[in-house]
Amino acid sequence: QVRLVESGGGLVQAGGSLRLSCAASGGTFSSYVMGWFRQAPGKEREFVAAINWSGGSRLYADSVKGRFSVSRDNAKNLVYLQMNSLKPEDTAVYYCAASLRRLAAALSAYNYWGRGTQVTVSS
Secondary structure: OOEEEOOOOOOOOOOEEEEEEEEEOOOOOOOOEEEEEEEOOOOEEEEEEEEOOOOEEEOOOOOOOEEEEEEOOOOOOOEEEEEOOOHHHHHHHEEEEOOOOOOOOOOOHHEEOOOEEEEEEOO
16 A cells, blocks of 8 residues: 655745655555646646656646656655746645556546645735
């Protein structure tokens, strides 16, 4: 069983930056594709970014391309989401997820989920 714990959320002004972290325990971290998703109030959970086991391949939602960057440190069992040029529409609970499948954006591809961290962007 893989346990995922997100951190780094908070309140930031539009145009600012935040870096989210996700710590994994259990399982073999380097075997997993890691993804970031978000869910705003009243909306469905949506894909943000994903990274393959080696960090050599990344996938981004169109809405965050050029602003967000996903990375991982397999030695520390950590995955990061660097968020720059934040907008009020980025406000959401951000979730980390792990998948044993190929790099994918679909929620159904992910086997394990964290509890999320709140990101609020003020205008």
